[in-house]
Amino acid sequence: MSAEIHIAGLEKRFATASGDVLAVADVSLDVAAGEFVAVVGASGCGKSTLLRILAGFEEPSGGEVTVAGAPISGPGPDRGVVFQDYGLFPWLTVRENVAYGPSRRGMSRAAARATADAHLETVGLTRFAQRFPGELSGGMQQRVAIARVLANDPAVMLMDEPFGALDALTRSDLQVQLRRIQRSEGRTVVFITHSIEEAVYLADRVVVMTGGASHGVPGHIRAVVPVPLGDDRDVTAPAFNALKREISELVHERTAAVA
Ligand SMILES: Nc1ncnc2c1ncn2[C@@H]1O[C@H](COP(=O)(O)OP(=O)(O)OP(=O)(O)O)[C@@H](O)[C@H]1O
Ligand SMILES: [Mg+2]
Structure with a gap:
């Protein structure tokens, strides 16, 4: 079972003691049923906020978010969530x-x-x-x-740095397993990671987010990079490394410009 995700003009505002913070703005993304999308970007750019909205833990302040065509009205068994701490x-x-x-x-x-x-x-x-x-x-x-x-x-799996706390060997073992499961069961997956290599290894497309309150602009999508590498991915191949470099440059661009 899988389902498509539609996000259009999403924004999320948080009320804080020092006023409202616009955490993410103008986020639009369509994820096809059965697609594996990875989200990368610097700390604070709104990755978890986006995932928590998809999970139904947070409400959007504006814009439209649907899963399988239906608006999200809270957490539900159609969306399975995996966090860094196993829960x-x-x-x-x-x-x-x-x-x-x-x-x-x-x-x-x-x-x-x-x-x-x-x-x-x-x-x-x-x-x-x-x-x-x-x-x-x-x-x-x-x-x-x-x-x-x-x-x-679940029709959709939402994963927020699920392998972030694991050692490198265990992590690559779980990456292989997750890819095998996702391919064989055709699940829709949104997967947040700080590892660009992990993103390129796992995903059909990599969403690069930038911005965030500490950069003076709301978090937003900088680019969406397709990963046309097929199922048998070699992390040492030139094409793999070229994609890693391209995404790394996109991730670091704005941070560098502001610093
Ligand atoms: N409940 C909240 N109240 C106020 N501000 C919040 C809240 N949750 C998130 N934010 C703010 O929204 C922005 C995005 O946070 P988010 O946790 O989505 O970032 P992230 O991309 O997941 O970062 P990281 O890579 O560090 O996990 C940050 O500026 C953060 O301080
Ligand atoms: Mg996060």
């Missing part, structure tokens, strides 16, 4: 964590358990189903978090 329930086993969503949506205990086990297999954690999150490494907990989102069969 697992520490008092539930790994299996219970993954079965939680399906159970809550009314699936029988046995069916929820079977769904959980299928998704634990997808992320390679079958042997750890009975463990508690605190007994797993960070990379394993993050895989549980991904399995938990997949178990809800």
